[in-house]
Amino acid sequence: GPTFRHALFPDYKRRRTGTMRSAITPIREGVEQTGIHSVSVPTFEGDDSAASLMACFRDSARVTLLSNDSDLLQFVADQVAVISYVGVGKGPNGMRVKPWSEAEVLARFGVLPANLPAFKALCGEDGDDIPGVKNVGKGTAAQLLRRWQTLEKALEASEFVSHRDATAKLAGQHEHARLMLQLTTIRQDVPLPAISLAQ
Numbered sequence: 001g002p003t004f005r006h007a008l009f010p011d012y013k014r015r016r017t018g019t020m021r022s023a024i025t026p027i028r029e030g031v032e033q034t035g036i037h038s039v040s041v042p043t044f045e046g047d048d049s050a051a052s053l054m055a056c057f058r059d060s061a062r063v064t065l066l067s068n069d070s071d072l073l074q075f076v077a078d079q080v081a082v083i084s085y086v087g088v089g090k091g092p093n094g095m096r097v098k099p100w101s102e103a104e105v106l107a108r109f110g111v112l113p114a115n116l117p118a119f120k121a122l123c124g125e126d127g128d129d130i131p132g133v134k135n136v137g138k139g140t141a142a143q144l145l146r147r148w149q150t151l152e153k154a155l156e157a158s159e160f161v162s163h164r165d166a167t168a169k170l171a172g173q174h175e176h177a178r179l180m181l182q183l184t185t186i187r188q189d190v191p192l193p194a195i196s197l198a199q
């Protein structure tokens with residue numbers, strides 16, 4: 001159903017159809033029959049729930065997130081492994097999966113994992129119907145974040161730099177950029193049911 005992101009930005013994922021929704025229940029039931037727990041919290045997305053589970057346990061255990069969603073790459077760190085399915089024999093050592101490192105995230109997006117939400121907030125995310133900031137593409141987004149370190153610092157600087165500076169593209173778009181960041185940042189504070197590692 002609708003999430004807090006739809007409340008913030010009604011066009012969020014507007015092109016997604018309802019065809020997948022009907023398949024979710026039987027998929028969840030099938031997974032749970034294997035003994036794997038399933039968590040779903042109203043108004044939050046699965047990524048938010050997964051990240052909140054990660055946040056609960058990353059200090060006491062190494063956590064692995066298995067997903068092909070690049071949004072979850074924002075959590076690549078020493079205590080959190082993010083692994084994507086890449087196909088038979090296409091991963092390292094002929095594996096079907098590829099673990100991501102911070103260096104690989106940097107090589108692909110031009111920013112470190114922690115800045116991936118800001119990167120996507122600036123340049124947009126077509127698959128989620130997140131438009132990003134006007135006149136900012138992937139190259140400019142990465143350049144600005146490498147230079148200013150955070151989106152907030154880039155926004156502050158945009159009011160003082162020369163109009164020829166790429167940072168000036170953010171002038172007058174502060175609130176929109178902050179809204180985009182709320183859409184691209186995966187939440188880690190979902191009110192989860194009580195879960196222990198022993199389960």
